[in-house]
Structure formats: structure tokens, C-alpha cells
Amino acid sequence: MSLESVRYRRGSLQVLNQLLLPQSSQYDSVSGVREGADAIRTMKVRGAPAIAIVGSLSLAVELTSNPPQQTAELLTFVRESMERLVGARPTAVNMKRAADELNAFLSREAEKPGVTVQELTDRVVQWAESLLEKDVRDNRLIGDLGAQHILQTTNAPAGVVILTHCNTGSLATAGYGTALGIGVWNPAFDVTPHELITGIITEHGVFRPEELRDGLSQGK
Incomplete structure (x- = not known):
């Protein structure tokens, strides 16, 4: 049975600390973007696909626990968070691609008439969760x-x-x-x-x- 590099449910993210392998299989909690970037920078998580998943889900976890109250605040937070995550491992191209795609997605959604900040936040969380589902689906294919x-x-x-x-x-x-x-x-x-x-x-x-x-x- 293969090891899980990521354990996620809405509002909760754990990553397998690969610095401790193979002697120990320890999962560390990631409560937000700062801890997600730290896990990437210190190489607790490795591999471009896993880095993009962990980075995006760390954003989703923080938005779930502490959602912004204004649309402008959400846009700024997402942009700056993705910049932090990309900077944690600049060579991980999947993370940069995820950042570009999420920023473009959020900008389009924010332009829709009548959309609320809560709706936008939910869509960002769902977008990040869809990356996890797509990665597993693509792997199997x-x-x-x-x-x-x-x-x-x-x-x-x-x-x-x-x-x-x-x-x-x-x-x-x-x-x-x-x-x-x-x-x-x-x-x-x-x-x-x-x-x-x-x-x-x-x-x-x-x-x-x-x-x-x-x-x-x-x-x-």
C-alpha cells in the first residue's frame, strides 16, 4: 500500500514529513499558508505535483478558518499567499501554474454580478480541493x-x-x-x-x- 503524502478534509490538512522517512511516518498539521510554505521550503513535502497540492490546500484551510470580510481583501490575500507559496520553492513549476490559474479564476469570478465575498471564498476552497481530486484521477489514468x-x-x-x-x-x-x-x-x-x-x-x-x-x- 502506498503512503499518503497528503491527508485533507475541509478545514484540516496534514502532510507526511518526508524529512523523517524511512525511520518514521509522521504527519504534521498545516493550519495555513505560512505553515504550508514552510513545509515546502524545508522539503517536508517534495515533488512538484505534491507541492502544488499542499500549497493550494494550505490556502483553502486558512480561508475556511478565517475567511476575509471584503472582496478586495480576499483578492489581495489570495494573490500574496500564492506569491509566498511560489517563492518557497521557485523551481516547482506546478505551484507557479496553480498560482496563475487560481488568480485568473478568482478575477473572473469576482467580476460576476452580485457575487458575495463568502461565495468567492467557497469557490476558491472548492478550486483547491479540485486540484487534489484531479491529481489522483490523472495519476490513475x-x-x-x-x-x-x-x-x-x-x-x-x-x-x-x-x-x-x-x-x-x-x-x-x-x-x-x-x-x-x-x-x-x-x-x-x-x-x-x-x-x-x-x-x-x-x-x-x-x-x-x-x-x-x-x-x-x-x-x-
Whole structure:
């Protein structure tokens, strides 16, 4: 059974303290953005997908316990909070993408006639929660599609050996992972030479490199 990197219910967030692994599996409470940024900065949480989830949910937890009273206050708080979270690990591209998407989403919602600050706050919380759900859903799709593709395109009665790298395990994601089954040796973090890549596995399907852009566009 894979470890959960994140435990969340509305108003409560806990992250697995990866600094203590493998000797101890300890979950630390995150009550708001400051603690979320600290967990990211100190590498209690690792992996770009998990960082974006923890950062966004730390915002949701703080908004649930201490909601702003004015729309302008909410807009400012969300913007500054996301800036703090992005700055905690600037190389985590998923966090920057989440910040840009949330700020754009909130700006659009705030322009709708008659919307209240409470409604806007609820929508931000729901948006953050949807990231958690989407990450698990995408992980399962990537794992399933990858397994099907490998089994269909190989002829290896004795089984196959698969090398994975980067964000494939449950600890780097919302808790499921994209490559499971997870007898593993990790000699290095590296980049595969492009001429060796024959297929790219995504939540929308498996594509040859030259097909990727068109395939993902159609998948959206």
C-alpha cells in the first residue's frame, strides 16, 4: 500500500514529513499558508505535483478558518499567499501554474454580478480541493494507460523491467503516483536523451513525440 503524502478534509490538512522517512511516518498539521510554505521550503513535502497540492490546500484551510470580510481583501490575500507559496520553492513549476490559474479564476469570478465575498471564498476552497481530486484521477489514468501500452507493445513472457524517474511515486503526488508496483532502484535523477524516447504517457493517452502537441490539444 502506498503512503499518503497528503491527508485533507475541509478545514484540516496534514502532510507526511518526508524529512523523517524511512525511520518514521509522521504527519504534521498545516493550519495555513505560512505553515504550508514552510513545509515546502524545508522539503517536508517534495515533488512538484505534491507541492502544488499542499500549497493550494494550505490556502483553502486558512480561508475556511478565517475567511476575509471584503472582496478586495480576499483578492489581495489570495494573490500574496500564492506569491509566498511560489517563492518557497521557485523551481516547482506546478505551484507557479496553480498560482496563475487560481488568480485568473478568482478575477473572473469576482467580476460576476452580485457575487458575495463568502461565495468567492467557497469557490476558491472548492478550486483547491479540485486540484487534489484531479491529481489522483490523472495519476490513475497515467498508470493505467502506461501499463496497457507496455503490455500491448512488448513481447516479454518473463515480464518487463521499467525505469522511472521524477514524479512517479505516491510521495511526489497527492498520494497515488503514476508508476506503481513502485522493486525500485533509484541511481540518479536524470534527463532521458530525446532520441531514446519512443512514447510519452499522459492522462490523455500514449503519444509518439511528434504526436504529443496535437494529441494533448485534442484531449483537452
